[in-house]
Amino acid sequence: MNKNAFSVCRLDTIQPYKPSNQVAWFLPPETKPLKLDWNESPLPPSPSVMNAVRKFLDHPNALNWYPDANSQDLRAKLSEHWKVPEECVQTYCGSDSALHAAVRIFTKSGGAVLMVSPTYDNFRIYALEAQCSVILDGPKDIYSLSGAELSALVEKHKPQLVYLSNPNNPTGWLVPAKEIEEVVRRFPETMFIVDEAYAEFSNVTVIPLAVLVPNLVAFRTFSKAYGLAGLRIGYIIGSPGNIDYLNLIRNGKNVSMIGQVAAIAALNDQDYLKEILIRVRKGEQILESGLTRLGFPFRASPANFVLVKFPDAKKVQDSLVAQNAFVRSMSHLPGMEGYLRITLGDEEQMTRFMVALEKSL
Numbered sequence: 001m002n003k004n005a006f007s008v009c010r011l012d013t014i015q016p017y018k019p020s021n022q023v024a025w026f027l028p029p030e031t032k033p034l035k036l037d038w039n040e041s042p043l044p045p046s047p048s049v050m051n052a053v054r055k056f057l058d059h060p061n062a063l064n065w066y067p068d069a070n071s072q073d074l075r076a077k078l079s080e081h082w083k084v085p086e087e088c089v090q091t092y093c094g095s096d097s098a099l100h101a102a103v104r105i106f107t108k109s110g111g112a113v114l115m116v117s118p119t120y121d122n123f124r125i126y127a128l129e130a131q132c133s134v135i136l137d138g139p140k141d142i143y144s145l146s147g148a149e150l151s152a153l154v155e156k157h158k159p160q161l162v163y164l165s166n167p168n169n170p171t172g173w174l175v176p177a178k179e180i181e182e183v184v185r186r187f188p189e190t191m192f193i194v195d196e197a198y199a200e201f202s203n204v205t206v207i208p209l210a211v212l213v214p215n216l217v218a219f220r221t222f223s224k225a226y227g228l229a230g231l232r233i234g235y236i237i238g239s240p241g242n243i244d245y246l247n248l249i250r251n252g253k254n255v256s257m258i259g260q261v262a263a264i265a266a267l268n269d270q271d272y273l274k275e276i277l278i279r280v281r282k283g284e285q286i287l288e289s290g291l292t293r294l295g296f297p298f299r300a301s302p303a304n305f306v307l308v309k310f311p312d313a314k315k316v317q318d319s320l321v322a323q324n325a326f327v328r329s330m331s332h333l334p335g336m337e338g339y340l341r342i343t344l345g346d347e348e349q350m351t352r353f354m355v356a357l358e359k360s361l
């Protein structure tokens, strides 16, 4: 890192989150790159979303006006979808920015943040920025986490705030909502941030509890199953009191109007969501039977990715890149050396991926 006199000294020791390589954007679309590295949906959103976006662009002020900073229609739609009061819902420019806000609101400087690990690394940066101490600890078996193990971790570290990705990116554990509830109720002084970015795939949610208790907030996104990563729409569901606190620092202008319109159309097309979930599971079968045939150990997840261990992961990844197939190395996370995470696509995409993988060996 190049330091200069203006470097903010309290942040300059942070190890930044490593984004994945975005080369796919610069390849001609007709080369059909396999972008399986960032758990986006490799499939476009519903045609009704595309129509709603096109129609929105016909509004004479579509781009020159700021968006509706209250996300009025989207919040009303989410409230109807989840059967929770509107004051329990707030929108953000992606769930990343919702998580960022939550750390700033729910921690005190110097507080301890437990990230149940190995997990999605972005949260670590937000916690460090908020001057918290970050504890990375998790279950012995990184692929499964029970409520009892979660409880033991909270007991051991006594954090001010717990970050739990459920299902977990990248190891796929899934704690049943009932078990999370027991832990949340057992530690009323600890704030639980449950990141449900992949919950459309797993169908497990703490949303009904989050609206009732003060020490749990649920985080959701349109970036994964709904296929809207590029529009940056996420939301929080929590008690009205917690949403009021979050609103103290929220900048509603960051939630684009195109994103709001697209998210409403996506929620209105639940049949398309179901179709995507089926297509992804079919793609998963192709990938997993191919990996079994080749003899590579892998872990399936209740989300849209599979973790695979390779004897020489770097060589495999480089060769895949040369074939315009992008997967995510997990080597930046402690204990995950040699693992590649492959985002699931549909049958056609996974068939092409297996051809590329075999060539890379």
Ligand code: PLP
Pocket (backbone or CB within 6 Å): 038, 039, 093, 094, 095, 096, 097, 120, 165, 169, 195, 197, 220, 221, 222, 223, 229, 232, 233, 234
């Ligand atoms: N949370 C988890 C666990 C993720 O894996 C990701 C993206 O990979 C995000 C949040 C980011 O979601 P968004 O696009 O809504 O910011």
